[in-house]
Amino acid sequence: MELGLDGKVAVVTGASKGIGLAITRSLAEEGAHVVAGALHGSEELDLLGERFSVQSVRVDLTDPAGPHRLVEDAVGRHGSLDILVNNVGAVRPRVDGFLSVTDEDWQGTLTINLLAAVRSLRAALPHLVRGAPSSVVTVSSVNAFLPDPVVIDYSAAKGALTNLCKALSKEYAARGVRINTVSPGPVQTDLWLGDDGVAATVARTGAGTPAEVAANAAAQSPTGRFTTPQEVADLVLFLASARAGNVTGSDFVVDGGLVSTV
Numbered sequence: 001m002e003l004g005l006d007g008k009v010a011v012v013t014g015a016s017k018g019i020g021l022a023i024t025r026s027l028a029e030e031g032a033h034v035v036a037g038a039l040h041g042s043e044e045l046d047l048l049g050e051r052f053s054v055q056s057v058r059v060d061l062t063d064p065a066g067p068h069r070l071v072e073d074a075v076g077r078h079g080s081l082d083i084l085v086n087n088v089g090a091v092r093p094r095v096d097g098f099l100s101v102t103d104e105d106w107q108g109t110l111t112i113n114l115l116a117a118v119r120s121l122r123a124a125l126p127h128l129v130r131g132a133p134s135s136v137v138t139v140s141s142v143n144a145f146l147p148d149p150v151v152i153d154y155s156a157a158k159g160a161l162t163n164l165c166k167a168l169s170k171e172y173a174a175r176g177v178r179i180n181t182v183s184p185g186p187v188q189t190d191l192w193l194g195d196d197g198v199a200a201t202v203a204r205t206g207a208g209t210p211a212e213v214a215a216n217a218a219a220q221s222p223t224g225r226f227t228t229p230q231e232v233a234d235l236v237l238f239l240a241s242a243r244a245g246n247v248t249g250s251d252f253v254v255d256g257g258l259v260s261t262v
């Protein structure tokens with residue numbers, strides 16, 4: 001399917017690894033110019049920059065000024081903006097229960113999972129309106145509507161994030177900016193499988209090895225496996241493209257059938 005993304009200008013947040021890296025690579029392979037923001041960056045992202053029009057920008061997206069700086073870098077470099085992918089996010093399993101989650105914990109979770117997107121949208125929307133038709137795709141989570149006490153603050157933040165994007169889609173549809181969310185279940189990234197990921201953290205409570213924790217999570221989905229970052233990226237690219245030209249205010253689940261309600 002021709003996506004027509006050649007020459008488009010995209011900003012991707014949280015782009016150095018995992019889902020954000022897959023989205024960045026896929027956009028670049030389609031000929032888009034990608035300005036890719038992450039805290040530390042990565043060798044993989046730098047390598048993409050050698051082969052494609054990919055600019056790695058080191059930016060702390062929890063800093064109130066960070067998202068604006070990232071968006072302005074893209075517009076300064078390329079003169080316009082067509083696509084914003086709000087991908088950055090993080091989770092800490094609250095294995096000691098709700099009462100152990102401090103105000104600081106809540107603030108940290110809400111900042112990286114919700115406020116970073118609010119600030120990126122605030123910075124990007126004037127440019128996206130100028131460049132319309134244009135598109136925003138936000139990576140939320142099934143936890144937005146599958147609340148889980150082990151990730152209680154993350155679930156609340158993602159619920160707010162999905163809600164925000166739905167509301168904004170109504171305000172901006174007539175101005176030519178489509179705004180959609182994707183909601184993955186468990187995905188094969190460091191967030192779940194890394195040294196400090198969900199599996200390792202839950203395993204430390206005596207729930208088995210990290211591999212066993214991950215296998216149990218995979219078994220919750222009818223397909224019996226985690227989603228790959230590329231499978232999320234493919235969905236994001238379709239939504240970012242004009243092929244999804246009348247799709248806005250929608251949420252797309254990619255979870256191997258995990259969510260069992262209709």
Ligand SMILES: NC(=O)c1ccc[n+]([C@@H]2O[C@H](COP(=O)([O-])OP(=O)(O)OC[C@H]3O[C@@H](n4cnc5c(N)ncnc54)[C@H](OP(=O)(O)O)[C@@H]3O)[C@@H](O)[C@H]2O)c1
Pocket residue numbers: 013014015016017018019020037038039040041042059060061062087088089090091112139140141142183184185186187188189190191192
């Ligand atoms: N993996 C899953 O199972 C899953 C499921 C549902 C939804 N999601 C969502 O998908 C999105 C991507 O998750 P992922 O699994 O790909 O995560 P990941 O592998 O942990 O990658 C997170 C990315 O965010 C960047 N990042 C973290 N803190 C940052 C900060 N303060 N400033 C700038 N960049 C920062 C990291 O950059 P550095 O490495 O350079 O620090 C990295 O590029 C998140 O919104 C997550 O909630 C993931």
